[in-house]
Amino acid sequence: MGLALMSQLAWHDYRADARLSACAVLALVAVLAPLLVLFGLKFGLISSLTERLERDPAVREIVPLGGARFSAEVIAELAARADVAFAVPRTRQIAATAELSIAESSTAESSAGERGVTVEMIPTAAGDPLVPPQLLPLPANSVLLSQRAAEKLGVKVGDSLSAAFGRQVNGRPEYQRTELKVQGILPLSAFARDALFAPLQLLEAAEDYRDGLAVPTFGWRGNSQAREQARVYPSFRLYAEDLEAVEVLRRYFAARNLEVATQADAIAQVRSLSRNLSVVFWIIAGLALGGAFAAMTASALAAVERKRRALSVLRLLGFSSTALVAFVVWQALYTGIFGLLLAWGLYGAAEVGLNRLFQQTPGEYACRLLLSHYLLALLATLLCSGLAAASGGWRAAQIEASEGLRDV
Structure with missing residues (x-):
């Protein structure tokens, strides 16, 4: 019951700090939207090239010499x-x-x-x-x-x-x-x-x-x-x-x-391109997510310091350390959810524009994400948000009830 109540308190406090919350959301969107577009391009291009090879029987022909x-x-x-x-x-x-x-x-x-x-x-x-x-x-x-x-x-x-x-x-x-x-x-x-x-x-x-x-x-x-x-x-x-x-x-x-003649070299080139693009994507994603993680961690710590008195009052009212940690984590999850929803919307607009610009054959996509990719992005965002807020939650758990009485 305490955790459910804490989620409501975290939401009301999140709404009360609307400007700061919006800044946190936009900062997350600035990282997620380009990553989604980059991965969509990588997946769409490689998938289109692979499907094109699979549709062409000549690529699968083996000619004896x-x-x-x-x-x-x-x-x-x-x-x-x-x-x-x-x-x-x-x-x-x-x-x-x-x-x-x-x-x-x-x-x-x-x-x-x-x-x-x-x-x-x-x-x-x-x-x-x-x-x-x-x-x-x-x-x-x-x-x-x-x-x-x-x-x-x-x-x-x-x-x-x-x-x-x-x-x-x-x-x-x-x-x-x-x-x-x-x-x-x-x-x-x-x-x-x-x-x-x-x-x-x-x-x-x-x-x-x-x-x-x-x-x-x-x-x-x-x-x-x-x-x-x-x-x-x-x-x-x-x-x-x-x-x-x-x-x-x-x-x-x-x-x-x-000795036979095959298109093994062309197939290997597409697979090599896929591996190279994957390496480039994960390097960029690692750097971007690392920066976002550090920013979210700093934001959580700053929020705890800013709301230290309010959190100490909650401790005075009998909320446990777990509830205080949940307060900070819930707010981070709200930021992650809203940031991801906005990033999905921006990616959708970019996907439509890129496919209209670069599509050469009906049924092929220059930029594309599957449902599994959206679910993976959701899971990764929530996990990253929760872990980033953990440090702020740990700091909130250290607050003593007596701190709320000093300023009374």
């Missing part, structure tokens, strides 16, 4: 790893090209029928991070085009294409054609070159045909003898599950003497 050879079983084992989001074999690059033109049955304009574009063929399958999930898996004889290739051919989704594959047999050129349906068109953000995304079966058929073999699936003539050995692939398309997995996979391949 050199003349490696992979069996279908090895690539299947890679695809089954928990840190791999997608993996599919790639055929030889020289065999993975096609001459595309408008098929006669296409609904595209006839003037576009004479256009022809050489594109690289890229294998795709369910789970491909470059392709919207609703477009996969592809139906038979259906492909996806990059936006550049579609623009050069003048086709749209649903049109038909004629794909030509050439080879040399005894110095004589031969060609086979197959009709493909455009199932979808990938935007420039997904793939910027002239390309055709197709099931692995089409790429293997083109490779077999160019190796002189017959391809019964498409009715292409050639040597009817099957491959003497199991098919091997010179490369693969592989994407890590997340940013952390990129470095894990790089070390995995390095341990097997396989």
